[in-house]
Amino acid sequence: MIVAFSVAPAVVDNDSGEMADAVAEAVRVVRESGLPNETNAMFTLLEGEWDEVFGTIKKATEAVRAVSPRTSLVVKADIREGVTNQLTDKVDAVNRRLAKED
Secondary structure (H helix, E strand, C coil), X not given: CEEEEEEEECCCCCCCCHHHHHHHHHHHHHHHCCCCEEECCCCEEEECCXXXXXXXXXXXXXXXXXXXXXXXXXXXXXXXXXXXXXXXXXXXXXXXXXXXHC
């Protein structure tokens, strides 16, 4: 499965940089999980089995909750049992089609 998720403090002092600090801690949890992952400006993508993916999301959320009494979590999942490497294969499939147009 691939999961796109975003976790952030819902209450922060924007001048202090608390949001970036909290999000950085969540991303650190994801990267330390050893699961294939990618972070962009809006979401972190995570690939693996159900329990390991959602366990990692829970730990990342707890890292943000440690600095914020209110936390926002958005999750979108593509559940395809037995399929791996979708984090890169999906993008590669689109790029191959784009290359045919050139």
